[in-house]
Structures are given as structure tokens and as C-alpha cells.
Amino acid sequence: AQTVTQSQPEMSVQEAETVTLSCTYDTSESDYYLFWYKQPPSRQMILVIRQEAYKQQNATENRFSVNFQKAAKSFSLKISDSQLGDAAMYFCAYRDSNTGNQFYFGTGTSLTVIP
Amino acid sequence: DSGVTQTPKHLITATGQRVTLRCSPRSGDLSVYWYQQSLDQGLQFLIQYYNGEERAKGNILERFSAQQFPDLHSELNLSSLELGDSALYFCASSPRRGSAEAFFGQGTRLTVV
Numbered sequence: 001a002q003t004v005t006q007s008q009p010e011m012s013v014q015e016a017e018t019v020t021l022s023c024t025y026d027t028s029e030s031d032y033y034l035f036w037y038k039q040p041p042s043r044q045m046i047l048v049i050r051q052e053a054y055k056q057q058n059a060t061e062n063r064f065s066v067n068f069q070k071a072a073k074s075f076s077l078k079i080s081d082s083q084l085g086d087a088a089m090y091f092c093a094y095r096d097s098n099t100g101n102q103f104y105f106g107t108g109t110s111l112t113v114i115p
Numbered sequence: 116d117s118g119v120t121q122t123p124k125h126l127i128t129a130t131g132q133r134v135t136l137r138c139s140p141r142s143g144d145l146s147v148y149w150y151q152q153s154l155d156q157g158l159q160f161l162i163q164y165y166n167g168e169e170r171a172k173g174n175i176l177e178r179f180s181a182q183q184f185p186d187l188h189s190e191l192n193l194s195s196l197e198l199g200d201s202a203l204y205f206c207a208s209s210p211r212r213g214s215a216e217a218f219f220g221q222g223t224r225l226t227v228v
Contacts, residue, residue: 035216043152043203044117045219091158093217101146101209102171103217107157 002027004094006106013082014114020067021077021109023092033095034068034075039108040088048090051075079111087113118142121206121220129228133194136223140187140208146170147189148217149181150205158205164189196227 003026013019025034036048051059051068058066063083067076079086092106118141128134140147149161160173164183175181178196183189193200203224207217 033216037219044221045205045207047216047218050216095217101165102160102163102173103148103207104160105158 002029002094002096002104004092004104004106006090006092006109008109009107010110010112012112012114013079013086015082015084017082018078018080019082019111021079021090021092021111023075023077023106025073025075025092025094025104027073027094027096029096031097033097034066035093035095035103036064036066036075036077037091037093037105038086038088039091040085045091049077082113084113084115087111117218117220119144119206119208119218119220121204121223123223124221125224125226127226127228128196130196130198132196132227133192134196134225136191136193136204136206136225138189138191138206138208138220140189140206141210141218144208144210144218145187146209147183147187148207148209149175149189149191150207151202152205152222153199153202156202161191193225198227201225201227 032053034051038046063080089108094104120139145166148163150158161175163171181191203222205222207219209217
């Protein structure tokens with residue numbers, strides 16, 4: 001079964017600085033999708049960014065960008081110009097495009113933004 | 116607003132009881148997923164339905180069951196409730212196979228007392 005690993009249970013960043021959250025995954029598939037979800041204190045799950053495995057270009061969404069290393073099975077999230085509203089739990093997720101269509105989530109990284 | 120509606124938002128019930136959680140997916144989405152999130156825990160996948168049929172099953176207890184109806188809404192039934200079942204239960208939907216993200220509802224907070 002596919003696994004998603006987030007090795008940083010907690011991270012902190014100064015406001016306006018940049019922080020990178022790590023994620024690795026294990027799969028034998030070549031076609032899949034990767035996501036970062038944000039869960040603020042409201043507990044709502046919010047999609048931050050999505051990456052298709054067949055695309056070499058790293059996805060970006062405003063201040064959020066990813067570093068997708070397919071060979072290394074690594075998918076890190078970079079948050080630039082961190083804001084207080086970025087404080088949340090961040091989950092990395094994997095979805096296989098061929099079988100089952102199930103989403104696999106990591107255990108999450110709790111991000112604190114220091115004013 | 117993700118477009119996924121879960122009811123009720125909060126539920127308090129006693130041990131041994133049975134409850135039903137309801138999920139209305141986004142218009143046109145065929146897949147519905149149920150996840151359990153206990154306090155300070157990650158998301159545990161329970162079950163997935165696609166167009167009315169069970170597609171995948173995770174660590175769902177035998178006391179729990181789910182179904183997806185012809186109008187694509189889904190219900191998660193939890194019976195013989197225990198204190199440890201207290202959690203946030205999320206429903207998510209996605210439109211088609213393999214190419215799209217999941218959109219989450221706001222969750223149902225279940226408290227078993």
C-alpha cells in the first residue's frame with residue numbers, strides 16, 4: 001500500500017519569512033497526484049496546492065510552491081512571506097490515478113507563525 | 116465553501132447509541148469518502164463510494180457502515196457507540212477517477228459521553 005510520511009510533527013516560522021514542510025511517499029505507480037491540504041483551527045480541510053506526477057514543472061499558487069522530486073519520491077511545500085493566517089496543520093496527500101482512487105494522507109505538520 | 120455539506124455539525128450522544136451522519140457531495144461528484152479524525156490525530160480513511168457502489172474500505176469498524184444513495188448523498192452509520200468513537204468525521208467528494216482533488220465538508224463533531 002502507498003504510504004505518505006511527514007517527518008516534521010511541528011514547525012515554526014517568523015512572520016514574513018519562508019518555511020518548507022517535508023513530505024515523502026512510497027509508491028510503485030508512475031501516474032499519480034500529490035496534494036497539500038491545510039487544516040486551520042476551524043478544522044476545515046482546505047486544498048492548498050496540487051501536483052500531477054507527469055508534470056515536471058513544480059506547481060505554484062501565489063505564496064505556496066512545491067518542490068517535486070519524482071525520483072526521490074519527495075514533495076515539499078514552501079510557504080513564502082509567511083502570514084499569521086498560515087498557522088495550521090498541513091497534510092500531504094497522495095492519490096493513485098489507476099487503482100482505487102483512494103487518498104492517502106500523512107500524519108500532518110503543525111505550523112506556528114511567530115509575529 | 117467547498118460545496119460538500121455535512122449534517123449535523125455537532126452531535127452528542129451516549130455510549131451504546133446509534134447515530135447517522137449525512138453527506139451531500141458537490142453537484143456532479145460521483146465519489147464520496149469518509150474519514151475519521153480523532154483529537155490531534157491525522158485522517159483515518161474509513162470508506163469510499165463511487166456512484167453508489169463501495170469502492171474502497173479502510174480501517175472501518177464492523178459497528179460502522181455506510182451507503183451512497185441514487186441521488187449520490189451518503190450516510191455513515193455508527194452503532195454501539197463507545198467513548199473512543201468521539202472524533203471529527205469528514206466527508207469528501209471528488210468528481211471523477213484519478214485526476215482531481217478531494218473537496219471536504221466541514222465535518223461532524225461527534226462526542227460520545
